[in-house]
Amino acid sequence: xxxxxxxxxxxxxxxxxxxxxxxxxxxxxxxxxxxxxxxxxxxxxxxxxxxxxxxxxxxxxxxxxxxxxxxxxxxxxxxxxxxxxxxxxxxxxxxxxxxxxxxxxxxxxxxxxxxxxxxxxxxxxxxxxxxxxxxxxxxxxxxxxxxxxxxxxxxxxxxxxxxxx
Amino acid sequence: xxxxxxxxxxxxxxxxxxxxxxxxxxxxxxxxxxxxxxxxxxxxxxxxxxxxxxxxxxxxxxxxxxxxxxxxxxxxxxxxxxxxxxxxxxxxxxxxxxxxxxxxxxxxxxxxxxxxxxxxxxxxxxxxxxxxxxxxxxxxxxxxxxxxxxxxxxxxxxxxxxxxxxxxxxxxxxxxxxxxxxxxxxxxxxxxxxxxxxxxxxxxxxxxxxxxxxxxxxxxxxxxxxxxxxxxxxxxxxxxxxxxxxxxxxxxxxxxxxxxxxxxxxxxxxxxxxxxxxxxxxxxxxxxxxxxxxxxxxxxxxxxxxxxxxxxxxxxxxxxxxxxxxxxxxxxxxxxxxxxxxxxxxxxxxxxxxxxxxxxxxxxxxxxxxxxxxxxxxxxxxxxxxxxxxxxxxxxx
Ligand SMILES: Cc1ncc(COP(=O)(O)O)c(C=O)c1O
Numbered sequence: 001x002x003x004x005x006x007x008x009x010x011x012x013x014x015x016x017x018x019x020x021x022x023x024x025x026x027x028x029x030x031x032x033x034x035x036x037x038x039x040x041x042x043x044x045x046x047x048x049x050x051x052x053x054x055x056x057x058x059x060x061x062x063x064x065x066x067x068x069x070x071x072x073x074x075x076x077x078x079x080x081x082x083x084x085x086x087x088x089x090x091x092x093x094x095x096x097x098x099x100x101x102x103x104x105x106x107x108x109x110x111x112x113x114x115x116x117x118x119x120x121x122x123x124x125x126x127x128x129x130x131x132x133x134x135x136x137x138x139x140x141x142x143x144x145x146x147x148x149x150x151x152x153x154x155x156x157x158x159x160x161x162x163x164x165x
Numbered sequence: 166x167x168x169x170x171x172x173x174x175x176x177x178x179x180x181x182x183x184x185x186x187x188x189x190x191x192x193x194x195x196x197x198x199x200x201x202x203x204x205x206x207x208x209x210x211x212x213x214x215x216x217x218x219x220x221x222x223x224x225x226x227x228x229x230x231x232x233x234x235x236x237x238x239x240x241x242x243x244x245x246x247x248x249x250x251x252x253x254x255x256x257x258x259x260x261x262x263x264x265x266x267x268x269x270x271x272x273x274x275x276x277x278x279x280x281x282x283x284x285x286x287x288x289x290x291x292x293x294x295x296x297x298x299x300x301x302x303x304x305x306x307x308x309x310x311x312x313x314x315x316x317x318x319x320x321x322x323x324x325x326x327x328x329x330x331x332x333x334x335x336x337x338x339x340x341x342x343x344x345x346x347x348x349x350x351x352x353x354x355x356x357x358x359x360x361x362x363x364x365x366x367x368x369x370x371x372x373x374x375x376x377x378x379x380x381x382x383x384x385x386x387x388x389x390x391x392x393x394x395x396x397x398x399x400x401x402x403x404x405x406x407x408x409x410x411x412x413x414x415x416x417x418x419x420x421x422x423x424x425x426x427x428x429x430x431x432x433x434x435x436x437x438x439x440x441x442x443x444x445x446x447x448x449x450x451x452x453x454x455x456x457x458x459x460x461x462x463x464x465x466x467x468x469x470x471x472x473x474x475x476x477x478x479x480x481x482x483x484x485x486x487x488x489x490x491x492x493x494x495x496x497x498x499x500x501x502x503x504x505x506x507x508x509x510x511x512x513x514x515x516x517x518x519x520x521x522x523x524x525x526x527x528x529x530x531x532x533x534x535x536x537x538x539x540x541x542x543x544x545x546x547x548x549x550x551x552x553x554x555x556x557x558x559x560x561x562x
Binding site: 007015022028158160162163164 | 193196197206208295297345468519
């Protein structure tokens, strides 16, 4: 990975929709070279996808419920946590999964249509896995900031005078 | 209600009558009266002050630290400034006797000029430049002598232009790189040539380096770091641009002790000290502000690249500005004056830029475009300026 690729990545991590021509100018690099870099980064699975960050609470689409579940498991000889992790992340309800240091092992972020949806998932799917020892479920009540972006009212507009020395 | 007639005619000083209100004012009034404009006319960062800096100031208020500080500023802050200047630019100032915390670089410029200018003294001012230099020289009783720079030489100083303007009355040289409005920077070699002239004629140098951190293609050379220059240089700087702290009104001066003592006398009577809560914010900026500042610098550099390339593509000549957050393209080929161009662009396309002539000699024929705006705004501004140029071309036939 070279300097240009690193700079490109940190740019599109924030500005995923920026036109290739603009990216190219910002990076002082020919447009076709930027296009090739993007292709290569996608191929190498450095860039895994492009998505929008949406505040669903501002739409008329029913909001989903998100829970973070702390899971304690028994690691298995030879495969450690990976095997049980895989069994968990394959469920489509699971939006994120991390191995954690500290008092529990896996942090599962899960999205459902309702609390009972999630309760059902925990009791039927998650707790019943052989290696799972215990689960603690925390429901998210409000999203203030996600992936570095402040949700809801951002009070910090542009307060500058239109013309100044 | 009866109109009271007074006998009193305003008795203003000749000094204040000599200076003109800034040419930016007229544009401000015009642009402010319009809705939905895209402004490239703003001379300040588009970031808010990083939260840790704001939080440090809030914390100082919570602790009730609301009294005056030492005239020269909190010693802790002066020590941090001294350490920073040494590590970053290799210039060494004693925190107790050679550093003064000021109310912005603006106050620093005023203090420096008042401390060195006698009535009739000539001060060479490298132009185009920040709007306050010449008026403040006049207010101090001096005579501003413009030294123009031009796009042919990337808006750097040609030492021959300096020499031509030297007289027996020349006392000081005022310069500022990276420059507002041109974005020009000057490297060590160019500055060394300037230093020769300065030494030969025993000038004092006022070096406004408020944009020092916003240098994109190489390292900034601080004027006092040039051989033999520290003893005769007053360095003016501040937090406004690099830490996005314009509204805090906080900056600093460094100079050899005799100069610092003189400036401190004025500061102590005129200002007492800089705002205490702003000083605590500045201290946080100096001690924990580097990382976020560097992110801002990268973002300015990317937008500089974008803007300068795009403005050339739509047909304007533009030198590559190595610092600050301004591009200074030439509009001379349109046949319009800077003022006409800026005004028509504003009325026709609702894009605000600042006409170059307000920044002094060498500014006519250019417009200052600040790229401290969001990428969406910059893209839109480029489209609109492009459309405006096309219209101008078509009407010329
Ligand atoms: C070259 C230059 N010097 C000084 C200043 C004033 O800075 P401060 O906010 O520290 O007074 C500015 C602000 O636009 C500037 O461009």
